[in-house]
Amino acid sequence: MSNFGDLQSLASSITAVTSPFRNYLTDLYQKYRKLNDGAVADYIPELALAKPEWFGICVVTKDGQVFEVGDCDKLFTIQSISKAFVFGLALEDHGREYVNSKVSVEPTGEAFNSIVLDEATNRPYNPMVNAGAIATADLIEGENGTERLKRLLEMFKRYTGREHDINVPVFLSEKATGFRNRAMAYLMRNFGMISDKIDETLDLYFQQCSILVNAKDLAMLAATLGNGGVNPVTGERAIDERYVQDVISVMLTCGMYDASGEWCYRVGMPAKSGVGGGITAVVPGKLGIGTFSPLLDAKGNSVRGIKVCEDLSQDFGLHLFNAAKSERDLQQWITGGAGINDW
Structure with a gap:
């Protein structure tokens, strides 16, 4: 007989498959998958082997729901x-x-x-x-x-x-x-x-x-920070809660190379990018975002990843300093249930 945790996990899995938010992410993936701006990093010879068409988007909520679209299982180096x-x-x-x-x-x-x-x-x-x-x-x-x-x-x-x-x-x-x-x-x-x-x-x-990760891992990393340092799926503490603030503060101000100011202004999420093509972005108290696309801009940030995070921030009011209520309530998109203030 299944215990409550198993039933809760099953319910979350069903929600992740049927949620309108998954459809939103699929549309977002289709919107940007043919965007071919940027170039694959080649200053480290092995990185030049990445294929420009690789692209994945993953979101993990603070209650452990996982939404994946595209190449979310493709391994790449975390950088x-x-x-x-x-x-x-x-x-x-x-x-x-x-x-x-x-x-x-x-x-x-x-x-x-x-x-x-x-x-x-x-x-x-x-x-x-x-x-x-x-x-x-x-x-x-x-x-x-x-x-x-x-x-x-x-x-x-x-x-x-x-x-x-x-x-x-x-x-x-x-x-x-x-x-x-x-x-x-x-x-x-x-x-x-x-x-x-x-x-x-x-x-x-x-x-x-050189550690190997995928887009889901990046979303889980961010979701764990967003959940006060506790992995939202396993329940294991990954970092002492008192240092979560330190980590995400520096991510917000310094995490996107020398484009960090522009990122903070337009996206407003603590984030870190890597020249392997990944971006991990934290929405404190709500969710984590992981994107993967090896096409980089001149600053070393994933072109498609930036676009995805910009859209998520704007469409759902996820900017850290957004004082106005979002026109689209993300929690309702995910579950059809409670409002964002009930997270």
């Missing part, structure tokens, strides 16, 4: 999206003040791979640019590189509810071509921003960027 979540683990390992003594939280307006530090403090500007992410990775505790990587993979499992692998060819490709990242690491070591475990930390950073 810079990992930075937000590794930042969260560093906060759990060391606390807010110590982490902030090594990595600032200011937007840069510079490209993500710029070799630049704050002139006053010698800190990298924020955890979402490469220099800051390397400094953050350096803070992850463990006896050796293997243990530190294991902790990262265990963390991502708590967020997504499944185990993740490393794409070894991508890792080796990044390691072989990561000269700018090595320059950043040695510059930060000169100022005492990272430890002397430079090679170990760089390997960890290259490996975290």
